[in-house]
Amino acid sequence: MGRSDSYVVRISGLGEGEHGFSFDLGQKFFASFDESEIEHGKVNARVILEKRQGIMVLHFHLKGDVEVTCDRCLDLFMTKVQCDQQLIVKRGDIPGEAEDDVIVIGKEDHEIDIRQYLYEFVILALPCKRIHSPDKHGLSTCNPAMIEILEAHQENRNNRREGTDPRWNALKEITGNNK
Numbered sequence: 001m002g003r004s005d006s007y008v009v010r011i012s013g014l015g016e017g018e019h020g021f022s023f024d025l026g027q028k029f030f031a032s033f034d035e036s037e038i039e040h041g042k043v044n045a046r047v048i049l050e051k052r053q054g055i056m057v058l059h060f061h062l063k064g065d066v067e068v069t070c071d072r073c074l075d076l077f078m079t080k081v082q083c084d085q086q087l088i089v090k091r092g093d094i095p096g097e098a099e100d101d102v103i104v105i106g107k108e109d110h111e112i113d114i115r116q117y118l119y120e121f122v123i124l125a126l127p128c129k130r131i132h133s134p135d136k137h138g139l140s141t142c143n144p145a146m147i148e149i150l151e152a153h154q155e156n157r158n159n160r161r162e163g164t165d166p167r168w169n170a171l172k173e174i175t176g177n178n179k
């Protein structure tokens with residue numbers, strides 16, 4: 001994947017004060033990350049660059065929907081993401097991430113590539129528990145067919161753990177080790 005120019009904040013020629021940028025993160029954006037946890041999504045990122053007396057701070061406000069896998073039924077569903085983050089921008093000899101919340105850019109850089117940060121912020125904003133939300137009656141909206149299969153599978157596993165798997169009993173009879 002080549003470097004994308006779509007997710008950069010140009011800083012050359014900006015005066016002191018606040019400067020706003022807006023980025024749309026769609027399918028193409030998420031697909032551009034290898035082994036991305038998210039394939040589909042629609043997130044808007046509002047970015048404010050605050051520039052004062054040689055200090056630069058990026059303020060991020062992300063809001064949108066992304067598709068995730070349900071922890072219970074494994075179906076895909078859309079979940080809301082929203083977050084606020086900020087990063088301090090410093091100029092230095094070694095561009096790259098120096099510490100949390102700080103971006104180090106080259107002394108002569110005219111722009112800041114925020115693509116990776118935008119992606120990480122979306123991932124951070126994902127809920128820990130990803131489960132289909134219940135309907136207005138409080139009933140599960142998970143894929144019922146899948147839940148049935150998973151429950152049957154779970155029952156099987158429990159049986160096996162308790163040693164009541166019929167195959168296991170048959171084996172014990174054969175070996176005469178049935179104490």
Ligand SMILES: [Zn+2]
Nearest residue numbers: 070073132142
């Ligand atoms: Zn589900």
